[in-house]
Amino acid sequence: MSSEYAKQLGAKLRAIRTQQGLSLHGVEEKSQGRWKAVVVGSYERGDRAVTVQRLAELADFYGVPVQELLPGTTPAGAAEPPPKLVLDLERLTQLPADKGGPLQRYAATIQSQRGDYNGKVLSIRQDDLRTLAVIYDLSPSVLTEQLIGWGVLDADARRAVQAEES
DSSP, rough: OOOOHHHHHHHHHHHHHHHTOHHHHHHHHHHHTSSSSHHHHHHTTTOOOOOOHHHHHHHHTSSSOGGSSSTTTOOOOOOSSSOOOOHHHHHHSSSSOOOOOOOHHHHHHHHHHHHHHSSSEEEEEEEEHHHHHHTSSSOOHHHHHHHHHHBOOOOHHHHHHHHHHO
């Protein structure tokens, strides 16, 4: 595999991983050690060649078709990754408990799992938003609008939710 091709492949792998909100360590945790952070990182940097079999397994782990990982293929609408869903934790603490309570508890759980206690913002994944929508008994798009209205979620989050729903 040429060095340039390996770097392009690595960039695609990194883009998919970051779009899913995963760190290298997160990949290792989510895969229960099947994918070591150091190995995935070396694939992403183009320092290590990946076999077709391993690439197919990694695509399956990420839940994307293999062709999405190959250089030279640009999926429709993927030129710009959707914006991250970032909760304003400072604003969240100002909400009445009947509104923000479930979200505060959910955010605290994520912070505990990640060991992330900066207290200002917290990025969440689309799966988290879907889970919160079930908790609030709303659709993800309606919950997004509600969170934007409360000032807990940036208005750019609409694009991320619309991209997910289409």
